[in-house]
Amino acid sequence: MIIGSNLAKVYGKGSVEVRALDGVDIRIRKGEFVGITGASGSGKSTLLHLLGLLDRPTTGSLVIDGVEVATLSERERTLFRLNRLGYVFQDYALVPELTAEENIYLPSKVRGMTAKECTRACRDILGLVGLRDRVSFLPGELSGGEQQRVAIARALINNPAIILADEPCANLDTRNSTIILDLIRKLNRELSQTVVMVSHEEWHRNYFDRVIVMQDGKIVPEGEIPGKP
């Protein structure tokens, strides 16, 4: 369960102040697959960064699974990210010097899993994302879609309650986007992970349980979303 109240993020100061988020109230239930859309610059990424504990709100409160995360120390936030969140970046963000498998098991190694456990969990997840035969490939040897699947696998390895994805399909063609979206929905359904995903694409809406539309740093109220009955 994610509860954000009156979240604001202000960049800059004085006359060049940018209110990237301006009083956002958001509630996301456990197991929901939520899509965030909106025009470029409307604050989607900013919101996701806050939910992913990559940034701190200027004001407002954010409670994730009963923990007020705004007050956590830097180290506690890092641990929270490691144990409870899985973040998927638009540009995959894999470590180029690590193989697919090593990229995936790095976060579990940090949690103190033994090499054997890591390898097993890793193979399972690679099977899940359909890359069992790419175990020892370096990111540079994988296609964009494959890299993104490795990134998703990495986000999954510690079995997080929440997966956050910022335009994970932006660099992919329709075929690969479909693979990724199918995969994320499968995880959402089968592992009942909460998923919050930013997307521009109209056709992605079919995958989401609910769509949050953003405009000028605010969430557009349900009733006012254009093009939705």
Add this chain to the structure above:
Amino acid sequence: MLEEEQVAFFLASRLITRGNKGTILLTIMIIAMVFVNLIFLPSIIAGIVVLFNQQNIDYSYGNLVIEPREDELLITRVTELQQKINRIPGVVASTPRYSGAATIVYKGKSTTPLLVAINPDDEKQVLKIHTSIASGDYLNDGDTGQILIGTTLAGNKDQKVDRTPTLGGVEVGKTVEVTFRNGVTRQYRIKGIIASGQFSVDSSAFIPRKELESVLGTTDAANQILVKTGTTGTEDAMRITLMQYGVKERIWTWQDKSADFLKSIVGSFDIINVISTIVSLVIAVVVIFIVLFINTVYRRKQIGILQAIGIDRSIIIKSYIFQALFIFASGTLAGCALLFVLLQYLTASPLVFPGGPVAPVLEPVLLLRAIASLFIVSLIAGFLPSYLTTREDILSAIRG
């Protein structure tokens, strides 16, 4: 805790083995060079100091120098004292000397060098001057009317080459005129010319003590007795032993005697050393820093991502320290290899200084100092950039 190090080590090893090999190799080579640079010059200088010390022992002072008692100008009853000294355990031999200025004239050229009166046979037991006869022969105890001169004093035919007053290239067999300080003038035939490499020897002249006594009318007097002991390095203890055996004359060690000279050269060398060390270290610091800084800044985005997926900054910093330590260790090893090759080469074809070949002296302190300073530099160069990068805001790091 150990898990952190394991992960850091894992990351470091992958970044090194799968990273840019060229950069790593270059950095290792630079560290190797700096390592050699930190050690090479000081070891040569240490070698030169050892050579100079040995020269001083072999050609000027022996191990101990005995001089007249306080308030006296001469050592009297030299033979008796010499016999007493020679019986003291630890003493190998001793040789009395009577030196003073004298004016030597050859073909109108006149100079006033130090004229040393020696017992030629005793000298052979204590010093090595007799092994450095460039032409002619060494003196014998019974020689009369013969003189030994140093090659610097003999000089060159072309006087422009000489930097000190000389006899203009006088040769063995020629006769020079010596005026002693009591005004007596005598003719001497040059018996041999010494080329020892030791300036004080090569610019002096030598005659037998008996010869001088016949001129001055003194008997059994000297102003120095040089003593050779069984081992070098125990001079201070031997000095005390001599005193315990009742030697009342003043006793100096060769270190005391060459202190001023050594202080001045060692002092100059120390300055060279310090400058060279500082320059090497500064270069090392700058280069290692630049390379590791660039390496870290280059991976700024990656560091941000690692933090974003929940990897603690301490793990990241440690992984960069491990990388730096790897580079340090390889660089030092390569430096040792390089140094070994260099020393082998120098053993095969040594650097020749006036006075002989210089063998580089590799002092353990020097090695430790070089290793320690490189270690610290690498540690800082590994720590600082990653510390700074992980301290900045994750999002700006990810944006690159």
